[in-house]
Amino acid sequence: MPGNEFLLGRAHQAFDEEGNLISQGTIDFLESCFYKFVRFATITNQLNEPEEVIFEPGTYSVTTVGHNGNLPMQVTLSEERIEKIDIDSSGESAGIADIVFSRIPAEIIEGQTLNVDAVSGASVTSNGVLDGVARAIRLAGGNPDSLRKRPKAPSALDKEYKTYETDLVIVGGGGAGLAAAARALQSGKRVIVVEKFPSVGGNTVRAGGPMNAPDLA
Ligand SMILES: Cc1cc2nc3c(=O)[nH]c(=O)nc-3n(C[C@H](O)[C@H](O)[C@H](O)COP(=O)(O)OP(=O)(O)OC[C@H]3O[C@@H](n4cnc5c(N)ncnc54)[C@H](O)[C@@H]3O)c2cc1C
Secondary structure (H helix, E strand, O other), rough: OOOOHHHOHHHHHHOOOOEEEEOOHHHHHHHHHHHHHHHHHHHHHHOOOOOOOOOOOEEEEEEEEEOOOOOEEEEEEEEOOOOEEEOOOOOOOOOHHHHHHHHHHHEEEEOOOOOOOOOOOOHHHHHHHHHHHHHHHOOOOOOOOHHHOOOOOHHHHHOOOOOOOOOEEEEOOHHHHHHHHHHHHHHEEEEEEEEEOOOHHHHHHOOOOOOOOOOOO
């Protein structure tokens, strides 16, 4: 059957010595494939085109599930924009989830998008916030999927390589790392602390005992 050479991985058999296709049937087959591919690409592009989103303006009270239980929030929408996100964060773990409540609402509002990465180490709380805003959008007559397709906020895409000079690099900003950094700074050294989590403190800020806060008195 014409075109089978391509499907069976023997494309070279379809060409003559000058590099021209031998059979008109193969040409027809390939034309038909390209035509279908172009149609497929056109339809896929149409699906990805940004949709206009209109909200019923107002402040919507919603409750989703965070890491430790309910996560109540109020989302204020104007006709075309997410204006404000107020979250009652009191039920979530202080020190771990705090960064979620500043970073995620800021990125949502900056980019007018739900295409926001969860904060590593606090992904359940992050997804709770994103779900809550999505629910408010639905209540306001919008389609959250349209906002999930939007680009990320510009600040989230700022991943430039930067070069720093230092005397010392400390990996891990827990108690040990920060104590070492403080000591090095006291000795006049330049220090960079590299921390994988979005906030410093590590397990040290969770410790229940007196080790956590040295008594300098
Ligand atoms: C719930 C809990 C209660 C505790 N209570 C007590 C107590 O009452 N008394 C007591 O003495 N001890 C207690 N501990 C133990 C104490 O907290 C730890 O022994 C101490 O905090 C360890 O300090 P650290 O600086 O070595 O590690 P951490 O404070 O855990 O810091 C390590 C840091 O390194 C970062 N890190 C890891 N890998 C990388 C990487 N590849 N790149 C960059 N950064 C990285 C981590 O994110 C973290 O911030 C408790 C621990 C927990 C979890």
